[in-house]
Each structure stands twice: as C-alpha cells, then as structure tokens.
Amino acid sequence: MAAVSRDKDSADQKLQFAPFSSALEAGFWHQLTQKKLNDYRLDESPKNIKGYYYNGDPVGLPTRLTLEFSAFEADGPSPARCCPVTGTLYNTNTLEAFKTSDKKALLEQQSKEIWEAIQSDAALKDPSLLCSFLLLTYADLKKYHYYYWFCFPALCFSEGIKILKQPVTLAEVFSPRQTSGLQAAYDRLCIDTGTSAVPYFLVKHSEAAVEVALLRHWDSFITDFNKVTVGVYDPCTLPQHPGWPLRNLLFLIASKWGPQLGVLEVLCFRDRTLQGTRNIQHSIVFQVKLPVLEQSDNTVCPKSVGWEKNPKGAMGPRMVNLSECMDPKRLAESSVDLNLKLMRWRLVPSLNLDKVTSTKCLLLGAGTLGCNVARTLMGWGVRRITFVDNAKISYSNPVRQHLYEFEDCLGGGKDKASAAVDRLGKIFPGVVAEGHVMSIPMPGHPVNFSAATVSQAQKDVEHLEKLITEHDVIFLLMDTRESRWLPTVIAASKRKLVINSALGFDTFVVMRHGLKKPKPCDATDSSPSISSSASSSSSTPAEPAHLPAASLFSNIPGHRLGCYFCNDVVAPGDSTRDRTLDQQCTVSRPGLAMIAGALAVELMVSILQHSEGGYAVASSSDDRMNEPPTSLGLVPHQIRGFLSRFDNVLPASLAFDKCTACSQVVLDSYEKDGFNFLSKVFNSSHSFLEDLTGLTQLHQETQNAEIWDMSDDESI
C-alpha cells in the first residue's frame, strides 16, 4: 500500500483512499429473493436500500460496506458503531438488462445528486448525503446465480490531493488528556444528535481542550482558516490511508471554503474496543492541501468514479452462485450428506461413507421388502437404486408398501418399478433411480410355448445379466422362491454380493450369499467389486462342503458361505414341497418387512465396512461378546428373526456342493451353455436340477430331509 507512493518524492505525494469492499451477508440474498418474488416481481424501478460501515475492525480486514438482510428496511436501525449509508438498488429482470444498463449514466446520476446536495448546502445539514451507493443486481432464481455490481460514487478533483504532512497515529500528536477529551466530546456529539456514530465533524484542539462540532456549525466553530481540522468516522484500518467516506467530504470543503483554506488537517477517527477496553489512539491525523476547484466545478457536476472492481482487480461485475444454500434440491442433498457425516464424525470415525453412498444397488422386487430396503438405502445416502418388478400396484399394497399411495392403484394400477422410482425422486431429488418392468424367468415355469416366448425369456435373461453386471449389490426381495434362482446363479457367476431377504408370517431371514473366489481366468475384467483385494487368495473354487451340521461351524470365510438354496434339498420350482420361509409377504405381520428390509441394508453396510467385504468371515451369535470385526459391529452370514419371541439369531452355514443354484456344476453349466442351459431349467421339472447336482441321489441315500431345515426351536 505505502509501497505505491514510497518511491515518489514525498512532497508530491497524493492522497489515496481505501475503497469500500462490498460485503453481503447470506441473509441479504435471501431477502432480495423474497422481495423479487413477492414485491418487485417485474418492477425494475430503483429501490431505496441501506448498508452500513463499521468502525472498530482489527487491522487487516478490508474496509467494508455491509448489507444485511435488513438492508431493505431503509429506515431501520443500524448496529452500534456503524454509520448507515443509503443506497439505490437497480434490480434488473434479465441478465441482458444487467449487462446493457448504462453504468456510466447511473454513476453520473448518483454523483450529480451528491454534487447538488453540496451546492444546495443540503449536504452540510445532513452530511450522510455525501456517502451513498448504487447496487446493480440480476437474480437468476432458476440457477440461484446472483450478479451484482456496487458503485460508491466519489467526486474527483481534476488533480490529486497533495499530502503536506504524512499520516501519524493520534497517539503521536495528542496527549492522553487530549485523546480522552476527543473521545468524550465525540460521544457527546453522538448523544446530542441521537445517533451511535456521527460520520463527519469538525475538531478544534489545543493543549487545554478538544472540541468537536457538526459540519453545519462551520461558520461559528471555525475561527482560523489556517487551522482547520475535520474529523471523519473512518472504517479503514490502514495506517497510511483514509477510507472512502472522507473523499466527498473533501470535495465539499473545497467547494465551500476552498479558496480561503490554507492547510487542512484531517482526523480519521478510529474507535476500537478490545476485551472491554476502548481505544481511539490508532486514529490517524494528516495534513493536505486541497486543490483549487475550477470554475466549472461549481456549475457542472465534475467527473466521478466509484464502480467496484471485481475480485480479479478488473472493472467488472461479480457473480455468486448460491444454489448450495438456496436451491431446495441442493439443500436436501447437503443435509442428507451432513447427517451421515455427522454420524461418522461423532460416532464412527472410521466409517467409510463413500463406500456406502457410491454403491450401486439393484433391488429385485419392489414390494414390501423392496420399499423398505429402498428407504433404508436412502437413509444411508445411497444414490444409485434400481428396481426390477413386473407387478402393478393393487389396492392392498399402499398400506404396507411405503412407496405407494392410493392414487397409484387407480386405473388398473401403476407399474411398481416406475412408481417406486417416481416416489424416490420426490422423497429425495438427489437420488438416481431406475425402474425396469420385467419378469424374471423361473425354474419349472416353461418359456417354450412359442418362438416369441423363448425370445422374450432370452431378452429378459440378457437384461437381468446386464443389470447385475452394472450394479455392486443385488438384493433379492421377491415374493416367490423360484424367482430368486436365476439372479442367484448370475450373481454368483459374476461374483456380485447378494443380500437376500424373505418373510414368513412372523419369521424372516436376511442373509448374504457366499461370494465365490475370483475366477482365475478373467481376473482382468471382472474382479469382484465387493472385495478389498482380488489378489488375496489361491484360485481354487470353494472347497467341497461337509454336509452335517453346517450351521454349527464357526469362522466360515465369506467364499465358503452358502446361498439361499444351499439349505434346500429340493430344487426350486415346486412350492408345495418347500418348507422354508417364503412366499407369504401378504400374510406376514406388518412390521416384519420393515425389520427385515432395514436389516438387509444394515447387513450390506456392515459388509461394506469390513476390509474383506463379501469375503469376510461370518460372525455368529457367539461373537456378540467379542471384539467386532468392523466399526459397525458384526458381519453375520444370516439373520433369522422370530417376531413371536422378539429374537434374532445369527446362524452361518457352508455352501452346499449339491446346491441347485451356487454349486460348481450349476455355475459351470451356466457359464458354458448360457441360455441353453437356463431354458432347460425353466422348461423342465425340478428333477432336472436335482439330477444335475446329485440331489436326486442324495435323496435316495437319506430319508431324513428335516435336518436341513432351519426350524424355530433349533438352538444355535
């Protein structure tokens, strides 16, 4: 700052003023938005507004003209130690109008008002007229972009103002007694005028006393034109420069009394309270010689300046993008994110939220479970949610399926998959949801009626394969057991994490399918997304499982865990023989789907927090007392809940080498023959899979199938 002038001859030094920096509080933009929407609408006429400048900043802060939310109440009170500044708001309706408005004319017009106030002596009676501002704005309320440009008009002398005596602090020229005398006199002036800050005043000081007076009392107060001191309430903190408000005062003095004045002394009154102690000693005092005004300056308004430079130091407007704090959609997103971050900051510092929120989830089924899973996923900040369902919403659905309403049932009902997507967007616009109305081919449900049905089934299979490939976690939430078979096979083959949930009347299961080890051949392109290190293992497929009492095993690693079908001794496709939980969503206790849906998501999140992801060793009920493997706790294989007892157990079971869905022979057949193999499964009776896997033979060997069932009173 001082560096600019230091190299010049000090006798030639010209006074420079620190310009205002515009300072807008967040509330100002909110209020402008309200005004534009409710009051101004398309009215572009100038509006009176109000800002203020503050005296008492610590050194280093820019000299500011601040506009608060209260800026629109032009005659409202100003904060303590602040000088109000009246301004004119020009709010344009279009960016084009903002750009093309004649800034030069606006400045000239405002300057002319100041100049006229000087000529008419109005400014002498009310010196606050000397300091005013213009604000040109355009509010793009679709994008929440606000364009603005401030102008602080200052009348210019045709030549610079010569400094005769460099600024020094008040402490250097005033004795402590004079200092306290000045402070007391200034305070009295404020009380007399009923304001908390008088912007301009006259000073007389001698060893004995310090007096102050209002500008309008010049004639009676000033007796010696060679010893005139003017005071300005100075918002600037720079030791060598006055702030902007002084500038037009000097023009007024030059205009009124210039020719008679010799040296003019300026006292920049600075008033700071630190820890309860008030101080004005850092005020600055200097002497100038005002240029003589040209004759024309008293007949024609002189040149003026004042448009604020932008942050780059160029003459141009500013733009602030407030979409983050004003756009309701952005607000919703940031609030959701913040709540999750707070959970991490406060409770689980090691929580890896990105791993959760970036997970792409495929929900097969948009019924009671699907609705609850989707909502819990949103609670975790998951953004990518895809539904697959072929059903339409019926009258019984909305009371249990929380994404639907009565209206959705009318006219035959909307497709669940698309209605669910619409609702998610309404709940949280930041979600990226997709819906696919399609049926999933099932074992024992022939597709070979016609070429068309075969081709449709093939398309459905390809579509499902594509969806599973594109997502990270596959939720099986359908209401039939058979429909879970195909996605189980595809996901196992593609090494995707599967979370499966099924409901009984008052019992449920939530489980993760075992995640097979990465295939040795295609490590390049399809390493599983839910594993921390694809290189962690030998490439052998799951070891053959030993059948008996699998659930009593402990420490089963993720790649040896069973799937939904592993505990079955019958192939899917024949519901009458199925004795496990399933297929009864509509008659389950209404709270069950919420519990199971929530647990399904929480299980996923816990797995994602484990360093080994889907390969994590299954926690069991016994581990409840041990050090948990993740920041969120246990990572079980299954959660089986018994609502009648309000109890959950955490069994773990091995993959079954004769499983009709995840055994090696099934996966091999699928990977080798693709749709040919699948269509055989769809078209055949369940014995096809049982023969293939060796279940048929097993049946012959043992008559007691009951041991594979997970019955209620099993002790685990």
Next chain:
Amino acid sequence: MEEEEEAVPVRTLLANRHISPEMSSCFLDEEKFRQCCQLFLEHSDSLSDGWRWESVKDSHEGYLRKTALGTSRRRSNPDQISEREQQQTSSDPHQEKTSLSLQNNNDGIDDGALCCLREGSSGVVIQYEYHILYSNSYQTPVLYFRASTLDGKSLSLEDVWDSVHSNYRQRLQNGPWDTITQQEHPLLGQSFFVLHPCRTEEFMRPVMQAALEADRQVNYVVTWLSVVGPVVGLDVPLSYCTQVPAVPHCTFNSLHPAAVETSPD
C-alpha cells in the same frame, strides 16, 4: 422440524419419572430466557461485544444476534480454494468483460483510489453470524450459526471447521454438545447450522446444580454460551461470567434451601 419431533423433551421424561421439581432447575422458561438475554445484552453493550436483539416483524418473537469477521486459514487447503476459484471462473461473468465493463477508459482509472489491495491477499475474509433462539420444545437456548464469504455465499460445515476452529474439532467430536445439524432457522426460514439442544440439559445440569449448591448467581444464557460458543468459534469474554449482576429473578425456579439437600441422583 423433524428433530424436535423425534426427541422426547427431557422435561417430559423427568416428569414421568417423578423427579423432584428442583431437578428442572436446568430448564429455562421463555420469560427467564428474555431476562437473561436482557442482562447479557447490557453487558455486551458495555463491552461493545456486538450482540443485539432482533425482533421478528409483526411478532413478539426475536433472537440475539451477533456478527463477527475473521480471515480464513483456508489458504492452507489449496484444493478447496482452487476448486472455488475454478467454479467462479467457469461461470465467469468477467469473460463478457467487453460488454460489461465500463466503456470509457478514463472512468476506470482513479488516482485517488488505493488499488494495490487485492482481495484475498491476506486470506479469505469470512463473515460469521450467530443467533441465539429459545426452544420451547427443549426449554433451553439454541445456537444457530452460519458463515459466508463477503459475497454472501455460505460455507459448508467442513469449510467452517477447516478454516477456523480446528482446535475445537476434537472437542466437538467428543464433547457432549456435539450435535450439529443443518436446519431451517425457525424464524427466518433460511438454512443454518444448529448446535442441537438435545444434550444441553445434560451438560447444563451439573453446572447449574453446582452454582445452586454454592449459592452463586448464574446467568443461564452466559453459562450455556460459554460452553457451546467456543466450539463454533464464538468468543465469549470472561467478564460475562465474572461480572454477574445479582438479579434474583434470574435464578431458577423452585430453588429453596430444601432443594439443595436433595442430591441429584
């Protein structure tokens, strides 16, 4: 306000547990809140601490408000600032400089203006805004705050923490008053950060109890603010606490000698 519905007001819990009324000395009714604020403001005025009472138009409601300025240490985090600068540049109105700038070159040159002050040369200036409101649900004061750059753009909570209050971050994470959420200001409808009051009673009770036992006069708002304020960078000069005017009506209800003997738990 979802948060308010979720949490059971602690007073109800206490009432249901038939806890003696003197336990509720940790609560503040609205009238006492106003009285505390009045005394608080008087002291603020004497210090020029900048607090003022804002009344809401056409309503009896209001809140204490203070603004403060600081320079951000955000420069130490180059990623953020460059990202921000990029944002500004990408949607840059200055690219249209020719149409937007002043045509007359002479108007752009001003010998009288000090021009070597570039914004940001001494760090980013941040405006902080603090509001103290009364919560009827919790019967405690609640601190709302936000921070913005000089163009009025609000900072994210992470920015706020990164820029100024790093020494309190640990405390914020571990302390009992660590409940910051983003909420609409109940009187202004604008987005603010809130130090949620659900735990206020928890840390105020021992303080109020101790004051009670020592027969000290305590201004609830002062005591509360000196605990929660520093967490979000709000400086509360010590003299607020040391110069407590002995105003009996600002003590808390049902305090009589018998109450003192009742031990809290």
